[in-house]
Every structure is written in C-alpha cells, then in structure tokens.
Amino acid sequence: MRRGIATVSLSGVLADKLDAIAAAGFDGVEVFDNDLVASPLSPSEVAARCADLGLSIDLFQPVRDVEGVPPERFDAVLHRFRAKLAVMADLGATTVLCCSNVGADTVDDPDLSAAQLHALGELAAEQGVTIAYEALAWGRHVSRVGQAWDVVRRADHPAVTLAVDTFHLLSRGDDGSALAGVPGDRIGFLQVADAPLLDMDVLEWSRHFRCFPGEGTLDVVGVVAATLATGYHGPVSLEVFSDVVREADPAVTARDAMRSLVFLEEQLGATALPPAPDAVDPAFLEVPGSPAVPPLLTALGFAPAGQHRSKPVTWWRNGEAHVVVNDGAATDPALGVVAAPVSGVAERAKALLWPAVDRTRGSGEALLPGITSPSGLHVFVSDRPGGADDWRGDFEATDGAGHGDLLGIDHVVVAVPDLRLNEEVSFLRTLLALDAGAAEEFMEPHGRLRSRAFRPALGSLRMVVNVEESERAAGSGITQVALASPDVRATVRALRAAGVPLMPVPANYYVDLDARFALPPDLLADLREHGLLYDRAGDGELLHAFTAPLAPGFHVEVLERRGGYDGYGSAGTHVRLAAQRR
C-alpha cells in the first residue's frame, strides 16, 4: 500500500508540514491548495522540496464547484481550472480532486454535471492530468458516492474518475457495498478518515471531529477493503482535519497518522505486525516512593510482600491487589499489565512507533518492557503468573507477604489532555487491542468531564480515560485506582479504623437514591452507615466508596460488584465530583 497524507491534516505552514510528513515515512502527499496559496514557496520550489524529501505529490486538492454550474458561468470555471492546471504543471502533480458543488445555485442535472466534467477532462488530459470527482457529504445535489459515480459514468472520459473518501461515504450512511460494480481503474483516488459517532450537522462534524483510522467509530476498514477489492492500487491517503490536529505539533500528528495507516494495513491483512496480546489483565500499580506511602498502604490493608532483587522497589500486596513502590527515580504512577507474549507486545510497540520506557534490566530478571502512552502514562508488560517473565520473579518474597482479601485492581482512571485523547485511544487500541466503550459526559462543579472506558476482548483489565475540561483539572496521569473487594462494607470499616479519610457522601444523596430505586430499608441504612454510593442495572449492583484525595488529584476507590454489574456507577459521578471539588 502506498501511504499518503494531505497537508491539510497537519498544523503549521506548508514547508513545516512537508518536513513532518517526510520524517514520519510517508510515500506521498496531497497538496492542499490553501496551503500552497499561503506559502512563500513557488509550486516548482514545492516540487523540488518534495523530491528532496522523497515525497511524491499524489494529489492537488481541491478545485471546488466546477460542475452543475449554470452554463453562462462555466467560462469562469474553465478559466479557474486552467489556472490551477498551470499550477499543477509546475508542481508536477497529475491528479486533481474536484468535489461536488455546494453552491446554492447549483443545477440539479447529472447530464449537465457530466458534460462539464467531460469538458474539464479534455483540458486535464491535454497535460496528462486525471480528475478525481468526489461527492462531498454536504454537496448541494451530489452528496453520496453513488451519485458521484453516476456523474463520472455519464461524463464518459478517461481523465474523469471517481474519488472515494471514507468519511464522506460513511457519514452519509453508505458502506463499502456502495462501490460494487465500480471498476478499480475508474477510481482515481482514495482518501481515508475516521470520526467518532456524533449527532450533528455533517459539515461541522467533518470540520471539527475527524480523526485517524482506528481512533473513531466508522467502518473505515470496510470501505478501504472494498476500494482495494475493486482493483484500485493508488495511494491510501489520510485527509483528517479537526480541532485537535489544528493545534497539535505536526511531527506528532504525522507519526500518529503513520501509525494509523500501519494499523489499518494490519486490519486489512496487508501487513503482518507482531500480534496483539490475546488477553490483558491488571498486574500492579507502581507508585513513586515517599515517606507517606508505606503508612497509607498499610492503612489500605496492604503489607510488604517482596523486595526487588536489584532495585529499590518494594512489592506490597493486599489479596490479589498489588502495588509496587519505587524508591528509585521519581516517577508518576504507572500501570503494570499481564499481556503475553511479553516480547511480542514489545515488538508490536516498536513496530507501531510507541516509545519505550528506558529502564535498566538486571541479568536474569524478567523482561518487563515499558511503553509510554501519548499522555505520558508508563505501561509495563508482564508475563502470566508463573511464566518466565512474570514480574514477581524479580522480587525476593518477604515474610509479610500477602494479607487482606482484595480481589484485585478493578480499574484505573487516567486523565488525558484534550489534545491527546485521540492518540491515547490509538495507543490502547493498537497496542493492547482494547475496545472503547461509548463516550460519556459529566458536569463538574467547574467544568465538564468526558469519559470513555476500555476493555480487552479477553482478560479483566479495565481502564477509564478522562478528559477534564476545567481550569481546575488535576492534569494528566493516573488519577484513581479502584480496588475490588468481596465485601466493601468490611473494607470501608477497615479503612475508617485505620484512619484513612473517606469522601463524605451528602445525606441528600440517600434520599434521592431511595426515590430512584425504592431500596429495602436495611440496604439503604447500610449504604448510609458506610458512606457508600450505589448503582443498579438489571440484576447487577455496584456498592462503592472513595477516599479523600490522597495526593493532589489522586484518590482510591473501593468497590463491590454484585450480580454481574458491569459499569462504573456513572449515575453518582456528579455527587463524587462535587464532593471532591469542595
């Protein structure tokens, strides 16, 4: 697959965009006309620059509103098209994207559109240029790929072909089957973009919320596969604009873009990457050491269970919940996961350009590769318990090993800056093969919280990624770890006895809870007595409590899932946020 990207997909000015695109290893670019118009580089200088960088110019785009034009105004279109062909000659570009007319006075007549495209095709063919005609999802009369293909067929000119754009096609509710019967040599170009499912005007959706394949929810793979199945063998080129990429560093965007294409190729079976892990489970939470940590862990019911053989790292344990305290280099909290085969995951990370954490490894110690997520989270990958690269093998077990009865780490919550959310989603999906749940939104006392939960197809890891849109946001990193208890009331009593400060739950909450669920009085009294939040879904129940912040922006949740409850208690989130912000 020939890998391309449009310059409109990156922030900055044209020269910087080309540098970033080349550095990320793309084969070619689409030159966005506005980028060129605003650039001090002449078209031939841009051509030379691309040649130096090893980039082909695969497309010049877009030339707008060229068909369906009232006949008396078509001369102006010919003038404009000729001028752009002259620019393309200097650029050395041989394909031009023409998108369907959006003008209010567009004529609704496929034969007129076809005749006009035919005339433009004649001009284009004179200098060896091919037109790729695209149905903009908000085109006045041509807004679906089938309509564009109909016009192309009627135009009946070798230099007039169809452009396929996954966003435009999917956003109008079509899928790959819309390309059935289109010969591959009649498709002139393939543009690729994904997007989260949003219920809004499609033009606004397109402008502000596109993302790279794998970061949204559209079936991009299906449309690309259908396009390739026609016999199309031109570039697969990313055209993504959004509020995020417009502010991001172009080098970061270009790398993220390249990764999305590699992942897309894997999904298409066009590239073999080291495989993603079959199952992912939580292994441990790593926290930086400080004098406050041992008493706090003790109060939470943890006890030292082992000492690292070569590093100042202590393993603490409460039942099946594990925390390692790192008294070495100061770090932020990090996450250990069980994801075998360990070496395969490490190689997969490398193939996908996810950066490794630089840690020394003692001889004979477990391979415990660390990978840094876009938001800066360090994820360490361990073998299954008892495997050759089980993280526990690096520890000398101590006498106090293991007491308490926690069931394990239920989930961790990671705060991510808004501009890094798409990349973080990409990290969790491409490296660990986690599936994203629906986006939820909560009102904070001083802003908003957007939240998405992630889980693997197999294994018990649960991660929640939050974007806090508030000036008082805690920043990024792990903001919460939730510990699963077989009896959360007993856990709360033990925490209270140990003096761990818990988040107060307002009395009004229980009045509302009873209004909503008509709870048995015993249960309600129990919840109130233990300061527990509660949720119910079907036969499942969640009982949970939160500590007060134990460090700025960090707290612990203890929870008990009953009857297969599968959520996170989001109905009580506004109460928690208000209590925590008070």
Place this chain on the structure above:
Amino acid sequence: MRRGIATVSLSGVLADKLDAIAAAGFDGVEVFDNDLVASPLSPSEVAARCADLGLSIDLFQPVRDVEGVPPERFDAVLHRFRAKLAVMADLGATTVLCCSNVGADTVDDPDLSAAQLHALGELAAEQGVTIAYEALAWGRHVSRVGQAWDVVRRADHPAVTLAVDTFHLLSRGDDGSALAGVPGDRIGFLQVADAPLLDMDVLEWSRHFRCFPGEGTLDVVGVVAATLATGYHGPVSLEVFSDVVREADPAVTARDAMRSLVFLEEQLGATALPPAPDAVDPAFLEVPGSPAVPPLLTALGFAPAGQHRSKPVTWWRNGEAHVVVNDGAATDPALGVVAAPVSGVAERAKALLWPAVDRTRGSGEALLPGITSPSGLHVFVSDRPGGADDWRGDFEATDGAGHGDLLGIDHVVVAVPDLRLNEEVSFLRTLLALDAGAAEEFMEPHGRLRSRAFRPALGSLRMVVNVEESERAAGSGITQVALASPDVRATVRALRAAGVPLMPVPANYYVDLDARFALPPDLLADLREHGLLYDRAGDGELLHAFTAPLAPGFHVEVLERRGGYDGYGSAGTHVRLAAQRR
C-alpha cells in the same frame, strides 16, 4: 417582573451559587435537583440559607419521565414523585418542573400522559404544590409546547400547568404565537434562555451552547412578551447551561445574567433605562506611550495635532484618523467612540452594571466616560465633533495639526478569550446597541479563529471580535486597527518610503486571485506591486495591506473600500494568518 435564575446556570457548589445569585440581586431561584443531591446542606438548611439571602425558591426542577410511562411502572413514578414532594416540603418550594418523557419506551398517548399527570397533580395538590409541565425539545413524543399544552388541558387538574421555556420552544421552530389561547393562569412557570443559531442536534445545542438573552440569536423577547400577554405574572427565570458558564466564576455569571434580564425588560418596555446612543462612530485609538511610538506614527503619516491640557497625552492625526498617545499610566490600547448623549451612555453603563474606567477629569474638561468591557477593553465615550463634551476640546491644538489624507479608523479588531465572548457580545449590544454579524471561522496555521463583526444601526463604527483558539494566540485586547485610505496604493508607497515593515504576500496568492476573479492585467500587476490583498463582492472591491506586527500581537491594516464593499476581506484571511504566524 420577578427576576429568577436556576442554580444549574452557575458553576460551583450549591452554597456558592446561592451567594452569587443573591449578590447579583435576583428575587428568586430554581433549585436544580442535582445541585441539591450533591450538597451537604439539607433541604431545610437550603431553605434557611435562601431566606437569609432574601431569595424565594420559585421552582424545584426537574422531575423527569413521569408521564407516558407504561402503566405497570407508574407505581415507581409515584414513589419517586412522593419522595421529591417530601424534599420540596422541606425546601418550602411550591412549584415543580416535570419535563416530557425522553425514555425509549415512552407511550405515545396524550390521554395516558394526561391521566398520569392528573394523578401526580392530586398528590401535589395535597401539599399545595403546582406542577409545571414542560415539552423538552428532545422529548420522545412531546417535544413542542403545543403538545404539552394539549396534555395539560386533557389532564384537567388545577395543580397541573404548562411550563414555557424559550429555548425549547424556539429551538423547535415555534414562536410566541404557539401560546395563543393559553390562559395566563394555566402557565405555571417561564424559563428563559437564548442561543446562537447552530445547525446541530438540539440536545447537544442545549447542553453546550445556551446563553443569556441578548447574547444569542433567538427571538427570546417575542416569546417572553407572548407569555406575559397571556396574563402570566410569575417569575421570569433564566435557565442557561453551556460550556462557558460551567467554567466561569459564578459571581461573574450571575452579574451577566442579571444584566441580560434588565436588558430584556427594557426590550419588553417593562423598564426604562437611560437610552442607548442613536449613532456610534469611531473617535480615536488610544495607545500607551513608548519611545517607539512617535517614530512609528510619523512613518504611518501621523503628526502631532494637540497636547492635552492636564495630562501627558498627545493627539496625533492623519486626515480623519486620530490616535492619542498616553504617556501617563501604562495602559493597553483603548478605543474612543462618538456616542451622544455622553452622560446618557455613562448612566446606561451604570444601570447595566458595566464597570467604569477610573480616570481623573480636569475642571472644564470634556465628560469622557470610560467603560471597561468584559475582556478588559476600555471604551471612552465622546460627544459629537464640536459638542460640549467633544474629546478634542481637551487638547491645545499645535502647529503640526493634521496632514495626510486618511478617511478615518475603518475598524478595530479585539481579541477576546473564549469564555468571555458571550459577555463581550452583551457589552456591545446592551451598551452601544451594536448589531452582531454572522459568526465566521478561519483556520490558522496553529488553531482556529472565530470572528464576529459588529456595527451600529446608525454611525460608522465597525468592530470585529475574535476568539483565537490556539496555544499561540496573542491574548486579549486590540490586536489590529484598520485605517481607511482614499488611495491605498499611495498609502502603501508612503509606508514603504518611511520604512514601515509590511506583511509579505506570497506570489501564489496572486495566481489564485487571478484564477478566482480573472482580473484585468493592470489591476493584478498593481496589486502585486503594492503587496495588496483583494476581494470583490458584487460591484464592491476591497484593496488592503497589513503591516508586520508592530508590537507583539498588534498590527495595522490600511484599506480602500470601492463601490460600497462592506466586508473585511475574509477570503484572504488564511493567507494573512499564515504570513503573520510565520
């Protein structure tokens, strides 16, 4: 008019919201149930707090999904409603908002809804409570005010009344005429919100983009007038939630909210404010003095025209363009406008709670009141030329008075932080009676620029308010002043001769310009030679050029309008932004 506001309209926790609402002078509040549930204050403590603050609790809201409920589940609704009535008894609230059911399983049967509301009305009446039933714009089956009124009529119970919400009503395309025939004593509550016109899902629109009356584009005045015309005499209560108010200081929001109600009352003829000015014209730009300023003004063709009688302030002039250089207290650039009567505008500012700029006034000097906009812009108000309070009267004219031939200040551009945009719009509309143009959006190399132009009904003032969504944004304040020239080519030659650095225009721009407009070769050559940008609309033409930044984030535009051109050259904005960011 009884002035109210919902606690959901402010950020923070309930206690802080009540303080802010009382401080802004409201008569009453709507208590938002979620705010109460998350509060450590009991309902009776909230009631006591409101009594202390002089606030009545006019509404408890909302109780959701109480009608159209499958009959076998109505017992749970009765349980929930009774529990909320008990809360209301402790609050001392006697009106409850019930909004139309949004559940997927809502039964589409107005008689069932009516019977269920009748049953709830019976319960409510027992404790003297009235239900106000609202059609949520995204209600499952009841989404328009006419449908809600139909259900209320069928319910036929004195304790079941209609709630009118300007946003829900207008967002579905209804207007005040939808209330024709509804008796005033059957309307239980009036909620008021505005919004900018946006083409998106109405629920998302409502959640994120509501604003206070006068800040958006909905005909709020019409619906409120129609409601009052029915004989309704209950509270007029603001219910506004948005991404902006969620992050704003509640005290600031409460003041902005109160101002919007005062302005609304004026528009309804319910309050007489000191009148807005008939006409608004630009008077002068004030800039802080620095050694760089005099040579720069000289290079721009300005010359000293006068010296202030009592302050270290110099008046510079080029034709009809005036700049005053303030060597006193360091300030940001400020704007002088002609808006008579001066004392009336000052009193209007006071009545609308717009803060005055604190400046000393010498005896016998012009009344030149300064008012500070929400973004921090200082606007000074002067009398008409030759009037008693003409700002020029405070200056001793000097010999060098006036040379050059500029026609005046064409417009000023003010950058405003995103969170302050609505308030800034309110400032320009309520104080100076400026009308807002459509919102435009431009892509910057490193973000986005949202822009709105403002003009008075009479007078030549033009202001452009920009929100820069980019980490590299210049901040707030005046970022540009545009000077009108009768011959911009001559002006550009003079600037070049004086060594003023001009923004370079890429050669590609002229190629594109010719493609778009097929310009006469002479004109194109002229534009290129003088480095001018160009736009055309109908018979009108704009020729303009920009200086390089003269201070961080500040530049000067010189422009020539021909043939009644009325815009700002937005087709070239992306070129300017790229050049300025390079």
